[in-house]
Amino acid sequence: MTMEGSTAPRRTRIQQEKRELILEAALEVFSVNGFRGSTIDQIAEAAGMSKPNLLYYFRRKEDIHETLMERLLETWLAPLRELDDIGDPMTELRSYIRRKLEMARDFPRESRLFANEIIQGAPRIMPLLEGELKTLVDEKAAVIRGWMRSGKIAKTDPYHLIFSIWATTQHYADFDVQVRAVLGSDRGGEGRFEDAARFLENLFIQGLLPKRD
Amino acid sequence: MTMEGSTAPRRTRIQQEKRELILEAALEVFSVNGFRGSTIDQIAEAAGMSKPNLLYYFRRKEDIHETLMERLLETWLAPLRELDDIGDPMTELRSYIRRKLEMARDFPRESRLFANEIIQGAPRIMPLLEGELKTLVDEKAAVIRGWMRSGKIAKTDPYHLIFSIWATTQHYADFDVQVRAVLGSDRGGEGRFEDAARFLENLFIQGLLPKRD
DNA sequence: GCAAATTTTGACCGATTGGACAAACGTTAG
DNA sequence: CTAACGTTTGTCCAATCGGTCAAAATTTGC
Structure with missing residues (x-):
């Protein structure tokens, strides 16, 4: 189980790095195609990882956009x-x-x-x-x-x-x-x-x- | 067979009316969601007709956008x-x-x-x-x-x-x-x-x- | 070094997507 | 009236969509 801090969830080094990688890729994709026009696959590819792997860090497409x-x-x-x-x-x-x-x-x-x-x-x-x-x-x-x-x-x-x-x-x-x-x-x-x-x-x-x- | 004029295809009264109806609906949808974010179903519903019926007037989604x-x-x-x-x-x-x-x-x-x-x-x-x-x-x-x-x-x-x-x-x-x-x-x-x-x-x-x- | 926890993957799911198609339905000119 | 043409619909399709899951691979704490 992931430990949780008082405000934000505690994250491992890999989690922090990979989440940043995803957000960077998502920025690239969302900023061009908008939310509806963008797909998780596009973001995953731009981030250089598989879709299920991306969904391990952000459970829903909306979560990525929200964080961004x-x-x-x-x-x-x-x-x-x-x-x-x-x-x-x-x-x-x-x-x-x-x-x-x-x-x-x-x-x-x-x-x-x-x-x-x-x-x-x-x-x-x-x-x-x-x-x-x-x-x-x-x-x-x-x-x-x-x-x-x-x-x-x-x-x-x-x-x-x-x-x-x-x-x-x-x-x-x-x-x-x-x-x-x-x-x-x-x-x-x-x-x-x-x-x-x-x-x-x-x-x-x-x-x-x-x-x- | 539909007759074709020298520059633009000749259209029946119904075709002209329905095409306008579709373009109006498409403007509403595309202007909010963008091209990729919009679906033919959304446009068809906004125009008050079935998807196959819409595709009778515009063969591809891109054709609507292009005309617009x-x-x-x-x-x-x-x-x-x-x-x-x-x-x-x-x-x-x-x-x-x-x-x-x-x-x-x-x-x-x-x-x-x-x-x-x-x-x-x-x-x-x-x-x-x-x-x-x-x-x-x-x-x-x-x-x-x-x-x-x-x-x-x-x-x-x-x-x-x-x-x-x-x-x-x-x-x-x-x-x-x-x-x-x-x-x-x-x-x-x-x-x-x-x-x-x-x-x-x-x-x-x-x-x-x-x-x- | 090893067990526990974390990360990654491939296979899969139901829903939605753009679009095809033939059959049914309307309309209209002769 | 009817044949020809224009219009509408239901059904279907392959591809893609967001997302799940269990198993495999890896990293980490001790």
Whole structure:
């Protein structure tokens, strides 16, 4: 029998390694095909093990996805959590945009996994959206609104500001193939993230400059 | 034997009606579950007919998806096609953003169908992206660049400008459940598109105001 | 080194999948 | 009315699906 700790089950070295291997493979598969479109066999093959062996570590397909989503949400919200009330508003927002774009560049599969879940109506993480996510956004929207009131940045809707930052940055992960196809081979290389960073910084900074009145 | 026209097969009245019915149902199903995640049975049930009956009108699952994607791309690119060299730059861009947002509001399933295809790596429409889409964007980017050169709008990267318009507007269709969850029941009603329109207009107009130098 | 525990495998299961097919049913033009 | 054509259905199929199970292979604690 497997021993159980107070919160998480105790695992052997092999269990930890193999579970990581499976999650890595599952991320690859789920992020492309979505939950329904992915099969255990695909994941098992990507992880280099047999299906029954995979099912020894995760008893159901849903368990893999659930574990993946739990981890994802923390990583995904980290940049917004860092948005600091104390710092300079413009600097804070600029580095938030930068961090978000870096995540799109460095963790595109995570971004696509999240996008897949949302597009499908968020059947598995709806409570988290209405709970943890909404709370965090409400909190940060209040911070931004404070900046607006004190005249540090232009007055707009802080919620839609956050949405537009999410949308523009995640676009470079979720719609990567389209971006590359349109930019072509010459401009579609790694430099595209530099160009995007420059453009977005400019767009949002101009859009948020306080108006002298 | 079914008669064939020179380009498209000739169809009876019933065939036309039933095919439309199937495509409507398929849009509903595919846009949520993606191609792999959707089944013919789901589509047949949504269309109110038996599976063999559905397969009488479309011989393979892929044929339905293909027909859907062909139609989609035209509708989807229409707003960008309308972007007119002759009009006033600011007005043109503003109404492009508005049209795009209206499409996100009125055709969210089409938007999600497209998003699903792109996220999955565009296995079925890659040639269209590299061909028709790239050509159109290149053309319009040149128009925008012309506006920039003549000082009508601020100088930035026209490609990333187009990307950011796509991203921000489509976000309200593809990530609708997230937007509604975050905005809550009070602000998440139909008015959210009005708020979004105001915000985006403001963001892009400010970001594109020509700098006096 | 050996027994106990853990890990891996192959064989298998019922359910679902995309699709084929012939027979039955409707419709319509002459 | 009826023959020809268009439509619908029930039945069936092989492949794949998520998942089980017992036995074999391996690792681990002592």
